[in-house]
Amino acid sequence: MDNAISFKLKIWRQASPQEKGRFETYELRDIPTDTSFLEALDILNEQLIEKGEEPVAFDHDCREGICGMCSLYINGHPHGPATGATTCQLYVRRFRDGETITVEPWRSAAFPVIKDLMVNRNALDQIQQAGGYVSFNTGGAQDANAIPISKVDADEAMDSASCIGCGACVAACKNGSAMLFVAAKVSQFALLPQGKPEAKRRVKAMLAKMDELGFGNCTNTGACAAECPKNIKLSNISRLNREFVSAKCRD
Amino acid sequence: MEEKIKTTAVIDSKIPEGPVAEKWTNYKAHQKLVNPANKRRLDIIVVGTGLAGASAAATLGEMGFNVLNFCIQDSPRRAHSIAAQGGINAAKNYQNDGDSVYRLFYDTVKGGDYRAREANVYRLAEVSNNISDQCVAQGVPFAREYGGLLANRSVGGAQVSRTFYAKGQTGQQLLLGAYSSLNRQIKSGKVKSFNRYEMQDVVMIDGRARGSIAKNLVTCKLERFAAHAVVIATGGYGNTYFLSTNAMGCNVSAAMACYRKGAYFANPAYVQIHPTCIPRHGDNQSKLTLMSESLRNDGRIWVPKDIEDAKKLQAGQIKGSDIPEEKRDYYLERRYPAFGNLVPRDVASRAAKERCDKGFGVNNTGQAVFLDFSEAINRLGIDVIRQRYGNLFDMYEEITDVNPGEKASTIAGVDYYNPMMIYPAIHYTMGGIWVDYELQTSVKGLFAIGECNFSDHGANRLGASALMQGLADGYFVLPYTIQNYLSDQITVPRFSTDRPEFEEAEERCQKEMDQLMAIGGKRSVDSIHKELGNVMWDYVGMGRTKQSLETALEKIKDIRKEFETNLFVPGSQDGMNIELDKAFRLRDFITMGELIAYDALNREESCGGHFREEHQTEEGEAKRDDENFFYVACWQYNGDDTKAPSLIKEPLHYEAIKVQTRNYKN
Numbered sequence: 001m002d003n004a005i006s007f008k009l010k011i012w013r014q015a016s017p018q019e020k021g022r023f024e025t026y027e028l029r030d031i032p033t034d035t036s037f038l039e040a041l042d043i044l045n046e047q048l049i050e051k052g053e054e055p056v057a058f059d060h061d062c063r064e065g066i067c068g069m070c071s072l073y074i075n076g077h078p079h080g081p082a083t084g085a086t087t088c089q090l091y092v093r094r095f096r097d098g099e100t101i102t103v104e105p106w107r108s109a110a111f112p113v114i115k116d117l118m119v120n121r122n123a124l125d126q127i128q129q130a131g132g133y134v135s136f137n138t139g140g141a142q143d144a145n146a147i148p149i150s151k152v153d154a155d156e157a158m159d160s161a162s163c164i165g166c167g168a169c170v171a172a173c174k175n176g177s178a179m180l181f182v183a184a185k186v187s188q189f190a191l192l193p194q195g196k197p198e199a200k201r202r203v204k205a206m207l208a209k210m211d212e213l214g215f216g217n218c219t220n221t222g223a224c225a226a227e228c229p230k231n232i233k234l235s236n237i238s239r240l241n242r243e244f245v246s247a248k249c250r251d
Numbered sequence: 252m253e254e255k256i257k258t259t260a261v262i263d264s265k266i267p268e269g270p271v272a273e274k275w276t277n278y279k280a281h282q283k284l285v286n287p288a289n290k291r292r293l294d295i296i297v298v299g300t301g302l303a304g305a306s307a308a309a310t311l312g313e314m315g316f317n318v319l320n321f322c323i324q325d326s327p328r329r330a331h332s333i334a335a336q337g338g339i340n341a342a343k344n345y346q347n348d349g350d351s352v353y354r355l356f357y358d359t360v361k362g363g364d365y366r367a368r369e370a371n372v373y374r375l376a377e378v379s380n381n382i383s384d385q386c387v388a389q390g391v392p393f394a395r396e397y398g399g400l401l402a403n404r405s406v407g408g409a410q411v412s413r414t415f416y417a418k419g420q421t422g423q424q425l426l427l428g429a430y431s432s433l434n435r436q437i438k439s440g441k442v443k444s445f446n447r448y449e450m451q452d453v454v455m456i457d458g459r460a461r462g463s464i465a466k467n468l469v470t471c472k473l474e475r476f477a478a479h480a481v482v483i484a485t486g487g488y489g490n491t492y493f494l495s496t497n498a499m500g501c502n503v504s505a506a507m508a509c510y511r512k513g514a515y516f517a518n519p520a521y522v523q524i525h526p527t528c529i530p531r532h533g534d535n536q537s538k539l540t541l542m543s544e545s546l547r548n549d550g551r552i553w554v555p556k557d558i559e560d561a562k563k564l565q566a567g568q569i570k571g572s573d574i575p576e577e578k579r580d581y582y583l584e585r586r587y588p589a590f591g592n593l594v595p596r597d598v599a600s601r602a603a604k605e606r607c608d609k610g611f612g613v614n615n616t617g618q619a620v621f622l623d624f625s626e627a628i629n630r631l632g633i634d635v636i637r638q639r640y641g642n643l644f645d646m647y648e649e650i651t652d653v654n655p656g657e658k659a660s661t662i663a664g665v666d667y668y669n670p671m672m673i674y675p676a677i678h679y680t681m682g683g684i685w686v687d688y689e690l691q692t693s694v695k696g697l698f699a700i701g702e703c704n705f706s707d708h709g710a711n712r713l714g715a716s717a718l719m720q721g722l723a724d725g726y727f728v729l730p731y732t733i734q735n736y737l738s739d740q741i742t743v744p745r746f747s748t749d750r751p752e753f754e755e756a757e758e759r760c761q762k763e764m765d766q767l768m769a770i771g772g773k774r775s776v777d778s779i780h781k782e783l784g785n786v787m788w789d790y791v792g793m794g795r796t797k798q799s800l801e802t803a804l805e806k807i808k809d810i811r812k813e814f815e816t817n818l819f820v821p822g823s824q825d826g827m828n829i830e831l832d833k834a835f836r837l838r839d840f841i842t843m844g845e846l847i848a849y850d851a852l853n854r855e856e857s858c859g860g861h862f863r864e865e866h867q868t869e870e871g872e873a874k875r876d877d878e879n880f881f882y883v884a885c886w887q888y889n890g891d892d893t894k895a896p897s898l899i900k901e902p903l904h905y906e907a908i909k910v911q912t913r914n915y916k917n
Binding site for chain 1: 327331343
């Protein structure tokens with residue numbers, strides 16, 4: 001078959017959080033290269049169901065790289081070998097005929113496995129709940145154009161705000177740190193006037209929550225930014241540190 | 252169709268008195284409110300965490316109500332609103348181009364082909380300005396000009412620039428704004444958040460919605476939740492077609508649960524087919540990817556003028572960039588000079604289908620047209636274009652391996668860039684649960700907001716209006732109107748979930764799950780869903796006829812039988828079972844598919860996204876029949892999914908706008 005490849009999938013299977021997991025190897029034949037990687041998993045699941053077996057559980061939803069639901073550690077990389085793309089934006093053309101592709105869940109103390117490749121990322125929500133917002137009640141906002149914001153700052157805030165909360169940074173980090181995730185949100189608000197009044201409280205609360213939930217600390221390795229599907233920059237962490245030091249100095 | 256569709260009494264949409272521009276002000280001035288001490292005693296279930304659900308849950312929490320908020324994903328931030336690309340409309344007139352609340356209202360009613368409820372649309376246009384203020388206050392990083400003020404662009408169906416945007420990720424930024432407000436309420440304890448929970452049924456007590464049965468998707472166990480009112484914000488039903496731009500998890504089950512409890516389903520035939528999606532590539536495809544409508548600001552849509560060129564393209568002998576300017580047919584600019592490439596979505600989609608049906612399609616399946624940036628790149632330079640659409644170009648390249656920003660040829664001194672290939676795909680559903688002006692369904696205490704209600708877009712939605720409606724409903728409309736309902740509920744104590752109504756509802760849901768597990772057939776959920784999707788696309792898609800719709804109803808009946816007798820769900824109910832979750836959703840997609848077909852069959856006219864081939868002008872434009880179909884079609888459940896529903900009509904009354912034929916030509 002033209003433009004189709006065959007490959008093996010070595011996939012982590014784990015029935016429940018309590019049970020022990022293991023790798024299983026499956027074979028997929030003649031998969032067209034314009035198939036997405038998750039569609040290849042769909043094909044595998046259809047084959048498993050046909051055999052009466054349980055399909056591989058994995059998180060996915062929008063399949064266009066924006067919801068942050070998909071995860072997967074593929075061949076040693078969060079979201080696979082492509083850069084600046086999520087697993088759902090990964091296509092079979094990225095792989096070689098005959099290759100064995102290893103697929104694991106995110107590995108982090110803060111992300112317990114739920115089933116197979118699916119993990120619990122609730123800790124990320126909890127960090128946001130600790131302070132990732134502007135305390136503003138609906139209604140009573142002034143006119144949207146009342147405060148001019150420089151385009152440079154707005155664009156930079158937008159780059160930070162592009163974080164999709166997938167947790168790849170945590171999975172990539174040897175310390176299991178969520179520093180890039182926290183830094184993206186802190187930076188977005190640090191760059192905008194709306195975020196200023198609560199800036200100090202925010203950075204302390206979010207970092208404290210991150211530590212409390214069992215994430216590791218940052219040692220500036222940079223694996224997070226290298227693997228981030230949204231290219232969130234390491235400079236966000238510098239800004240976070242600056243914000244934190246300045247907040248602590250005022251204590 | 253064993254049963255004759257019968258028509259019964261008219262229904263009350265509770266539209267306030269007075270001129271259209273004063274209705275909402277009058278309503279707010281005279282509605283009943285709930286005082287702060289009583290708000291603390293009232294519980295509200297909000298199902299869904301998209302723009303409508305998250306903004307409603309956050310706002311109700313801020314007001315002091317106790318909110319139980321559910322989502323099927325692992326976090327409220329994943330809801331599919333996040334994927335909206337283009338922008339959000341507001342009638343700010345920041346660009347001094349003649350915009351006003353009235354013009355946004357007018358454009359929306361006209362864009363909806365005069366099938367929306369006038370009073371609701373006016374209110375939507377009115378609160379649009381509050382939304383952009385609200386979002387900026389939350390720290391949403393909208394695009395700005397160098398002077399520091401907000402930037403705007405245009406989308407289809409408008410002659411002004413009123414769309415606010417954050418790169419091609421506006422839905423993401425607005426949703427994260429709502430999510431951040433929601434997080435603040437979760438932290439304060441006013442909102443309880445239930446992730447990976449799916450609503451299975453609404454629990455009724457004495458004729459009012461008083462709770463829900465939800466499945467914990469991790470444990471596969473049913474749980475009971477009581478409240479004083481239930482709000483569903485669960486999105487549209489586009490995935491009935493299997494392939495759509497919706498996320499994989501988007502489903503219609505919560506809406507169908509409401510429908511089975513007596514909530515009317517309005518205008519299901521109004522399905523939006525978006526013109527700019529990446530064409531289908533094969534049978535394994537799981538979803539279709541949208542390329543933002545904003546691309547039509549600078550992109551020009553074309554097919555070859557010469558059928559021979561089209562044949563060569565289909566055979567792969569030449570590429571789009573080999574065809575010079577004079578041999579390209581920019582058919583939207585040709586047919587609709589006044590709006591050109593920015594005609595509304597329904598018009599653009601049908602025009603693409605018309606060209607492809609005539610043999611001018613440009614890919615191997617003949618089901619694609621070009622979207623070309625050569626002219627814009629030559630005029631503005633690649634840097635400006637990349638700044639505007641860079642992320643969309645990258646997304647397109649990742650999927651198709653073609654870079655639309657790459658120069659591909661120079662013919663007679665003109666540079667040509669690789670065009671994108673696009674084709675229409677199911678994107679949004681204008682129909683939905685019927686609601687009155689207060690966003691309450693025909694079931695007391697049950698409200699529907701966002702895409703899952705029918706209210707504001709008529710037969711076709713304009714670009715950048717979905718985000719506007721979701722946030723309008725959630726931030727500014729429901730938090731007011733729900734108080735009018737709750738004001739006399741303050742003495743109603745909390746219901747125990749041990750009541751027989753909860754017991755019965757849970758038992759029924761459990762039985763349904765057991766039945767699905769017990770079928771023991773041979774077919775997977777997806778294989779049957781794909782079959783349903785093909786029937787829907789082929790017979791209830793862009794062009795519908797009486798015959799195609801009757802065929803669809805026959806075929807869906809067979810699909811239901813196949814589902815009920817030959818489905819196979821592996822695994823057990825001892826823990827997470829994703830196939831069982833999908834089977835539950837497919838059961839409801841089948842009923843939804845029938846509902847769409849019934850409505851499309853009944854509506855013997857063409858309007859907006861609903862195109863009946865029997866009803867078109869000589870030029871191929873949609874031909875409405877205002878004399879016979881100037882109404883909202885409300886479908887009432889008849890006690891069994893296999894029985895045809897009953898039709899109830901809500902007549903439309905226009906006071907401010909003269910109903911006329913839609914014209915985008917001059």
